[in-house]
Each structure stands twice: as structure tokens, then as C-alpha cells.
Amino acid sequence: MTTRFLSSTARTSIALAIGAGALFAAATAHAQVVSSGIVNLNIPASTNGLYLNVVTGANNLPAAGTGTTVPGWDINPWSATGIAFFSPGAPAGGAYVITSTSNVTNLTPGSLIGAGSSFGSGTTANQAQWTLNSSDNFFGFRFNNEAGGTLHYGWAQIAFGATLTDRTLVQYAFELTPGASIAVVPEPSTYAMMGLGVLGLMAAARRRKAKQA
Incomplete structure (x- = not known):
């Protein structure tokens, strides 16, 4: 398995190559994981939240x-009161890995995401399963690349502060080979940064409360 980290130039190249069909042969090709690296994108506590194209990196911030x-x-974590997930129109059946109760699942590192996973729209999420004051929160997703019409699997990591509305999308990754499964494997260097990210969220929350007082 090869891991690639995306610069803005690399994202553009990958998007163009997907559209041209130059990077893909069959789903049995060697797995290639494309990683965003640490991005720390704010997930606004609103009805819009964060809209993200995982291939190009484009977002609504x-x-x-x-x-x-x-x-x-491709993905849209949102909610003004907790955490929820909204799916695009495709792929049919929803974008997020869910449990049997249709809640988006907080995955553990090493979890495999692929054709055997259960997917749903993610409009509701079990609030109790997410770990506060921690970056140990991962969700799985799938997306259709509109340029090449191919299906891909990926995962993303969220850091929560003291509440579910204090949150940041830390990083994400997806499998470059259409239809190939991907395991939740955060980069080792991110573990050292998890504590810093959570501390930042907690400090921001305290500043907001101080301003409101």
C-alpha cells in the first residue's frame, strides 16, 4: 500500500487523471491511499456545517x-446542536458507514471500510458514541468521483472539545483505486498532535464563554 499526501497541485492532478481514466485499471490493482495530512478544518455549529470535496479539497469555509x-x-458533517451527517445525491443509499440502527459509526483505528460495510444517509447520529475532549473519533464514507464515475472508500477524523459543537475535521484519506477497501490508519505523527488540537478547541470554547459573560 502506498500513501500519498495531497498538495493543492497534487489534488488537481489526481482529479484530472481520474477524469481521464489514467490512474485506474481494475479494482484489483495495488491499493493506493491518498491522505490529506493534517488539515484541521473547522466544522461550523450550523445547519450548513462543513461541505468538503475530498478529491480537490474544496470546501465552504x-x-x-x-x-x-x-x-x-462528498461529505458534510453539520448540526447546530450536536453532530449529524448529510449525504450528497450519489451514491444511492447514503455516504456514511452506519450501525444496524442507522447511526453513523465512530470507528476504531484498523476498521475496514469497503463493499461489505453498511452505509446510510447519516442524517442522525448517536451522540453518546463520540468521545469528547479527544481526537479518537473516526467515521467512514464512500463517494462517487464525478469526473470518472468511479466509487471510492475513505475515512475522516474529528476532534471534539468539551461539547459536540466544538469540533474540527483533523484529516481524511481515501483509496485511489476504485472499489478497493481502506483501513482507518491515521498517520503516526497525528497522535502527538491530537492533544494540541483538543487543547485548542477547549481554549476557543473558553474564550467564547468569556465573551458571552
């Missing part, structure tokens, strides 16, 4: 506009 501002968006 900082204005936190609607999905129409992000062509080809």
Missing part, C-alpha cells in the same frame, strides 16, 4: 455557505 458553493462535495 470560512463563510460556511451551502453545498452549492462546493462543486462535487
Whole structure:
């Protein structure tokens, strides 16, 4: 398995190559994981939340506009009161790995995401399963690359502060080979940064409370 980290130039190259069919042969090809590296994207506590195209890196920040501002968006964590997930129109059946009760699952490192996973729209999520003051929160997803019409699997990591509305999307990764499964494997260097990210969320929350007082 080869891991690639995406610069803005690399994202553009990958998107173009997917559209041209130059990077893909069959789903049995060697797995190639594309990683965003640490991005720390804010997930606004709003009905829009964060819209993200995982191939190009395009998102709706900082204005936190609607999905129409992000062509080809793939994932959308949102909610003004907790955490929920909204799916694009494709793939049919929803974008997120779910449990038997249709809640988006907080995956453990090493979990495999692929054709054998259960997927749903993710409009509701079991709030109790997410770990506060921690970056040990991972969700799985799948997406259709609109450029090449291919299905891919991926995962993303969220850091929560003291509440579910204090949250940051730390990093994400996806499998470059269409239809190939991917395991939740955060980069080793991110573990050292998890504590710093959570401390930052907690400090930001304290500053907001101080301003409101």
C-alpha cells in the first residue's frame, strides 16, 4: 500500500487523471491511499456545517455557505446542536458507514471500510458514541468521483472539545483505486498532535464563554 499526501497541485492532478481514466485499471490493482495530512478544518455549529470535496479539497469555509458553493462535495458533517451527517445525491443509499440502527459509526483505528460495510444517509447520529475532549473519533464514507464515475472508500477524523459543537475535521484519506477497501490508519505523527488540537478547541470554547459573560 502506498500513501500519498495531497498538495493543492497534487489534488488537481489526481482529479484530472481520474477524469481521464489514467490512474485506474481494475479494482484489483495495488491499493493506493491518498491522505490529506493534517488539515484541521473547522466544522461550523450550523445547519450548513462543513461541505468538503475530498478529491480537490474544496470546501465552504470560512463563510460556511451551502453545498452549492462546493462543486462535487462528498461529505458534510453539520448540526447546530450536536453532530449529524448529510449525504450528497450519489451514491444511492447514503455516504456514511452506519450501525444496524442507522447511526453513523465512530470507528476504531484498523476498521475496514469497503463493499461489505453498511452505509446510510447519516442524517442522525448517536451522540453518546463520540468521545469528547479527544481526537479518537473516526467515521467512514464512500463517494462517487464525478469526473470518472468511479466509487471510492475513505475515512475522516474529528476532534471534539468539551461539547459536540466544538469540533474540527483533523484529516481524511481515501483509496485511489476504485472499489478497493481502506483501513482507518491515521498517520503516526497525528497522535502527538491530537492533544494540541483538543487543547485548542477547549481554549476557543473558553474564550467564547468569556465573551458571552
